[in-house]
Amino acid sequence: MSPDLDVVVVGAGPAGLSLAHRLAGTGLAVRVLEANDHVGGRMACFRHDGYTVDTGAEQVPTYGYEHTWRLLRELDVPLADVPTVRGMLAVWRDGRAHPGLAHPLGLLTGAGLSVRGRLDLLRLQARIARRARAFDPDRPEDTPLGMGTVADLAAHHHPDVGDFLLEPVVSGFFGWDPARSAAAPFVSLMRAAGPASTWRTYADGMDTLARRLAERVDVRTGVPVDEVVAGTDSALVHTGEGTLTARAAVLCVPAPVAARLYANAPADEREFLSASTFTPMLKVSCLLDRPLSPPSARPVYALLVPARERGRDGVLSGIIVDHVKNPARVPPGRGLLTLLAAPSAMPDLLTAPDDEVVRAMTADAEPFVPGLAAATVANFVHRFPHGLPEATPAALRSRRGFLARASRPVDYAGDWIMARPSSEGAIRAAATTAARVTHLCATRKEPV
Known part of the structure; x- marks a missing residue:
């Protein structure tokens, strides 16, 4: 059975949106799912009566x-x-x-x-x-x-x-x-x-980059993901609106959230996920x-x-x-x-x-x-x-092994992977993950 998409990205923060932008630029069919009703993640903004408030990054x-x-x-x-x-x-x-x-x-x-x-x-x-x-x-x-x-x-x-x-x-x-x-x-x-x-700072709010990226990719807000399951050569993404199949799913959410969503995460990934508090x-x-x-x-x-x-x-x-x-x-x-x-x-x-x-x-x-x-x-x-x-010593100790893991149908992107709490850390992680996912999808020739 053909998958619904090449890649499903979970999370519309800077990691997820920049990853989707990179992947879509290679011709892959990509969709971003975001639980909130807005994009930006921890770079979101709140606007009220002429005030623009950076709710996260500054x-x-x-x-x-x-x-x-x-x-x-x-x-x-x-x-x-x-x-x-x-x-x-x-x-x-x-x-x-x-x-x-x-x-x-x-x-x-x-x-x-x-x-x-x-x-x-x-x-x-x-x-x-x-x-x-x-x-x-x-x-x-x-x-x-x-x-x-x-x-x-x-x-x-x-x-x-x-x-x-x-x-x-x-x-x-x-x-x-x-x-x-x-x-x-x-x-x-x-x-x-x-x-x-x-x-x-961004003149129109710290969500400027996220909003610009969202204009260029397929983003569905207000769609919480309940569970992600890796198969042999595909991934299942379960939501309240149904299940999507994809050649790859990428969890662009904080590590504790990724660990909760990923039902069958391999043992060699769980050590770093657990340490990335x-x-x-x-x-x-x-x-x-x-x-x-x-x-x-x-x-x-x-x-x-x-x-x-x-x-x-x-x-x-x-x-x-x-x-x-x-x-x-x-x-x-x-x-x-x-x-x-x-x-x-x-x-x-x-x-x-x-x-x-x-x-x-x-x-x-x-x-x-x-x-x-x-x-x-x-x-x-x-x-x-x-x-x-939190970038604890435990996370640093297990990071090298995590980065050397094999490519799989479920991957990750986020500033926690870089132990760098910043939008730059998120975007850098997305660049690395994009290369991994592009290579993975290239090995599966059947068109979506």
């Missing part, structure tokens, strides 16, 4: 994102549609914001680090620069940092480096617990991405009647709140000032803040009612943005139970 670096920029050029997205982020990245310490984090200026102004902390950071940067080629973000398991965690890296340096740089960045942007996540992927990614002064992500968007920001000597687009500053009961790890990041995200004269939940608060917040989440998060944010409560016109909660790949 920026796209100029450097270290070669596959992303190549795809944007292919889609004819002009550079003007991906403007440089305005404002600076800051860290909170001793009652005030210190701008310049991940920026060359920070080494002069401190960016929250003491003089001794800055000197130790310079020594760390020099050591990394001397072995720059060893910090390949595509092969984090091969770096000189080995399987050490972020906490291990911090322990070898002045306390300020861990407390006011490493911990707030990995907690605020990745939702990581420094004691669980490997340092190698983080250091490799940050080295490749360059200083924060070169980071960019994810951290949740929770954000609260605050739509404001005026453009409030954390008080600072320089405009900041993001303020990170270290664990040492937020205290044991603090639920806030950072604040994105969206109207500074890109003024086009809000109506004239208005403001928009995004509050990031701390990893330690996730067990309680992730399942709490929205009104409880909003109360807890905004109460914690008020001291950093005085007047927030009075200026707020609406709040929205955005949850991702599988927010970002």
Whole structure:
């Protein structure tokens, strides 16, 4: 019996859509199935009354994102549609914001680090620069940092480096617990991405790339997949609307979701799937009647709140000032803040009612943005139970064997495969998977 399609792609995030785009370009019949009613995955946007809110990812670096920029050029997205982020990245310490984090200026102004902390950071940067080629973000398991965690890296340096740089960045942007996540992927990614002064965002929302790709491929939203089963030379994809047969199915979803959907995953794949854990992500968007920001000597687009500053009961790890990041995200004269939940608060917040989440998060944010409560016109909660790949040492140890596996009717793509929590990681994984799937389909001559 002829299959319905050459390839069924499960998931319409950047991995799934870029994979489908590549495969369709080779002449294969491809369909993307997405459970949500919109595309974008963890790069989705929420739009309300003239406000554009990035519910997941926040920026796209100029450097270290070669596959992303190549795809944007292919889609004819002009550079003007991906403007440089305005404002600076800051860290909170001793009652005030210190701008310049991940920026060359920070080494002069401190960016929250003491003089001794800055000197130790310079020594760390020099050591990394001397072995720059060893910090390949595509092969984090091969770096000189080995399987050490972020906490291990911090322990070898002045306390300020861990407390006011490493911990707030990995907690605020990745939702990581420094004691669980490997340092190698983080250091490799940050080295490749360059200083924060070169980071960019999409003018019309972080889902711009996903929306452009979706215009070029066959995408069916609102179609949850219940199960995927591999046969000898085909795959069955079971949905509430029926079953599709394909020469190949590709799971472009977080690893825990892929493990649940793939009914008969081979044993040699399950080790890496099990090790590829994810951290949740929770954000609260605050739509404001005026453009409030954390008080600072320089405009900041993001303020990170270290664990040492937020205290044991603090639920806030950072604040994105969206109207500074890109003024086009809000109506004239208005403001928009995004509050990031701390990893330690996730067990309680992730399942709490929205009104409880909003109360807890905004109460914690008020001291950093005085007047927030009075200026707020609406709040929205955005949850991702599988927010970002945790990139644990266990995942790094089993990654090499996973990448060397044979081609099969069911495959995967996603940033977790690269141990690189970013859209670039997703698109790079999709490029590798596209080559595998194209070769697999070429061996099956019967036309669809």
